[in-house]
Amino acid sequence: MEKISESVVRKDHAAKISGEAIYTGDYQNPDILFGKLVRSSKARAKVLKVSVPELPEGYCYVNRDDVPGDNNVNIVKDDTPVYANEIVEYIGEPIGMLCGPDQKVVEDLWKRTEIEYEELEPVLDLRLATEALFNYEYEKGDWKAAFAEADKVYEEEFETGYQDQTYLETQAMMAEMLEDGKVSVSGSMQCPYYVKGAVMRAMGLGPDKVRIAQEVTGGGFGGKEAFPSILGCQVAVAAKKAGKPVRCVFERREDLEFTSKRHPSLNTYRVAVKDGKVTAMDIDVKFNAGAYTTLSAVVLQRGLICADGVYNVTNLHVRGRALKTNTTPCGAYRGFGAPQTFFSVEMMMNHIAADLGVDPLEFKEAHLVKQGDGTSTSGKYHYPVPLPDMIAEIDAACDFRKKYAQYQKEQTGRFRRGIGISMHFHGAGFTGSAERDSIKAVAKLHKLPDGSVIALGSNSEIGQGLRTTFSKIVANELNIPLDKVNYNYPDTDKVPDSGPTVASRSLMTVGELFRRAAIHLRSEWKEGEEQWVEEHYVQPDYMIPFSLNDFKGDAYPTYAWGVSAIEVEVDTDTGLAKVLGAYGNFDVGTPIDQNIVIGQMEGGFLQGLGYSSTEYMTYDNKGRIRNNSFADYIIPTSMDVPNLQIQLHVEKFPYGPYGAKGAGELPLVGVPAAYAQAVEQALQNGQKVNHVPFTAEDTMKAL
Ligand code: MTE
């Protein structure tokens, strides 16, 4: 193992383990007002009147009339209101906020607040939705000719459900007006500069009048990528009106019902096969965006770019739409659009192989991309594709091929087994040229006279270990002890904009900036002096520029690769599928801390397993999410996968720090297809598993 990979004690370990870490909800400041959002109880309606009870001294009600700037939250497209406009678009949409010193009093006022509506017809069902918020289409090769010449054309529809991030700490933000009209907003978040842009716009303030700080954050998983911008604007407006600090911490129920989750999807695959090989794919992807656009454009783009999976499909047509429904707006969740299409393409390949009477893994192996091949978007796989070796390593770990053959034979009795395998990649970092054109990351090092160094950037520790890995990189280059280097929770008054903590980009992209900054500092090191160095992102010049107009070029600088295998035993009496073994082989380049990377792989894998099996979420006929507690929304625990084995396969990326690539999202993406294939095999009746989650109820139905 390389020195940089050797595990250290995490920088955030002691405070979190001892309970000393102060989260947003923990601050004991008697001045902070308790804020509670007044929400729409209708999926689509005109708000005629909001009757707030008479407010005691020190209490206030805030709504869109109090927004000093634009009543729009800056995200990608600015259609999310800070506080609802005349028409509410989903159940739970914030109409206003009640604030006051005593939580009980606020809650009582909240209960007695009455809203009169004129109800309008909502659109709830993705299948009935017609308004495309985003609509993309791209093609490659002569797919029409390939379909015309095919021996056989296969068509199948795949469906994926909601998934909620279920971070330990719910959404939590607070705001305070400082002297000279400056606003300070802090809380649980992934992207302080996103929140800053949003608060500037809503408050009508310049950059020097807005300060955003991340507090200790109990997980994000994408759920705190855009959402804190909305809540941040809401508390900022409230703090201005109240003239006191305001804090809003969501209840779990509120968080599950009304915050962004993974987009449900409906994907139709048409595949042309000639002489036993796939010659073309024609793919239609539909994502349920919910009521506002938030991040749907970028989530959909990623989903479409990986729609043909890890296969060399030279003739390709992909169409995708994010459709509006009057439901909670969807957003980012680890994987960012990729889990939906990877599930679909992997199952499609299995089902074609079954029809052709060939082994699905061998069928897939015959189509794998390799270094030098074109990507779906006519870019290039510039670096080695280690999938064949990784498949061999998984096979060695779990005897996949032998077990698969064995479980294909007839099984009788109550318990039946199956095993599944899937292959995938995760495009490392932002899609397209966003890194170069809009983010333009800057990272700084501040050396103090005592020889200690503070690394400065806007990326956030959300559990993925960034405070530790950034510090390790700097300490390693400067050859100083790790406790001499620190990376803190970012505060926009103190740190440059090194971009958001998304797309598994921070360690790979910003970590490399820190490495280069440290090399720079080392070359100019002056004992006993204070010094500053700064590094700016430059796009590697091997990249074929990406154009979003026609989806052409390198969508990603490189790819992290994954092979996942899952073995299950289905109880045909209860429908429960017990996971006998779960195996992940992941190439994230050089691990910048073995324990952290293994933890990332295990955590992501487990979330993938929940997505595949138990995390069922739906809404009632009025559009209200029904699974709003951990009794109704079942996430797996470590007890559900006693035998989870992770292997790391290292294919170094020359432009990442010491060869590291984006890691965090990868392990979730391939799990649904591996799980579904395993359950499908165990069912033994030829029933296709073409949706996730595939719950015990689904298994009973299939049996
Ligand atoms: N791991 C933990 N413990 N907590 C998180 O919130 N977020 C995931 C992943 N791993 C997350 C996590 C998501 S959605 C992303 S995009 C990446 O971490 C961010 O990794 P990065 O810091 O390398 O960008």
Ligand code: MOS
């Ligand atoms: Mo991760 S879904 O890009 O925050």
